[in-house]
Amino acid sequence: MGPFYTTELTIALSEAGGLGVLSHTALISDYEAGREPVGIMKKNMEYVVEHTDKPFGFNIRTSRREMAASGLVKDIPRFIMKNPKLREQCVYAITSAGSSKTLPQSKPFQRLKESGSQIKHFHVAPALWLADKCVASNVDGLVVSGGEGGGHQSYEKVSTLVLLQQILQKHPDVPVVACGGFATGSGLASALAMGAGAVAMGSRFIASNESEFDGTYKKCCSFR
Ligand SMILES: Cc1cc2nc3c(=O)[nH]c(=O)nc-3n(C[C@H](O)[C@H](O)[C@H](O)COP(=O)(O)O)c2cc1C
Structure with a gap:
């Protein structure tokens, strides 16, 4: 539920047996402080796997107006690949508000899927x-x-x-x-x-x- 954070909510939901989903954040206050959505998503993912062993997902809004979308579809799959705990727990990628092709066409996402990750794209x-x-x-x-x-x-x-x-x-x-x-x-x-x-x-x-x-x-x- 961007641009807002849903990090604690993701942990609580996944711990309770649901599937929490990390937002694609885009708060002006973050940009002003030099924090951008790709770095924030990585930090939030690390935080989630530090606080729960349960599965969770993440969202990317793939609209052309989303400045961070192209970075997110490439960097986040690479980031997941490198961290075995993330690779196991991050099972759901939900894209919205733009093209449904952006994530499936990302080579790092294709490699992540081929690597045996259970991740599903909705x-x-x-x-x-x-x-x-x-x-x-x-x-x-x-x-x-x-x-x-x-x-x-x-x-x-x-x-x-x-x-x-x-x-x-x-x-x-x-x-x-x-x-x-x-x-x-x-x-x-x-x-x-x-x-x-x-x-x-x-x-x-x-x-x-x-x-x-x-x-x-x-x-x-x-x-x-
Ligand atoms: C404040 C707010 C922000 C949202 N931001 C996003 C978003 O960034 N990406 C997205 O896919 N859906 C977003 N949604 C939609 C929700 O993910 C969800 O589809 C929607 O809230 C479901 O309807 P409900 O509120 O009736 O449960 C947002 C919803 C709200 C209320």
């Missing part, structure tokens, strides 16, 4: 035609995100459950994570019943004690 699909593009890019799976998802810039006004049905009908063999509007066990059950393999939650976890988000933001995301 891309966020906020519309059926974008899911088609992801499948053509040979992603390992799709994060199907409707317009109700937090922090989401929707191409089309389609809800998660409608989009989920469209995509699962057209691509029944592609692993799918449902995303956008889930915050409860019953929400999870509905996604699983429809054929998703998991749900991803953003807003609900912003509201958690472990998240690094500001208290005011946490209150806005709270049900109560």
Whole structure:
């Protein structure tokens, strides 16, 4: 959930049996202090494996406007390759907000996959035609995100459950994570019943004690 940090949240989620995901950070305060997203991602990854032995993932926004995206898709796979603990624990790369081809076309990422790493690449699909593009890019799976998802810039006004049905009908063999509007066990059950393999939650976890988000933001995301 960039540009913000989700480092403590990643550890807490993975420790609790979920799969925490490190943000692609891009805070102005970091740039002003001379810290850039590639270096921050490396530090955050090291911090995560120092604090948990559980699997986790990371996000890269591959939009052309993201100055750090090209560095992240090359340097982060190389960095993972060099650290055996990271190679074992970092099992999920999720790209979003840009091309689904950027990471699969990265030679260091290809080498990481060929090295026996269990890492899987999912891309966020906020519309059926974008899911088609992801499948053509040979992603390992799709994060199907409707317009109700937090922090989401929707191409089309389609809800998660409608989009989920469209995509699962057209691509029944592609692993799918449902995303956008889930915050409860019953929400999870509905996604699983429809054929998703998991749900991803953003807003609900912003509201958690472990998240690094500001208290005011946490209150806005709270049900109560
Ligand atoms: C403040 C905020 C920032 C986000 N930043 C990103 C991001 O950098 N990359 C990304 O793939 N998704 C981002 N998301 C989307 C979340 O990863 C997730 O898909 C979304 O929150 C799911 O919807 P929900 O909030 O209804 O659970 C962001 C969401 C929020 C609320």
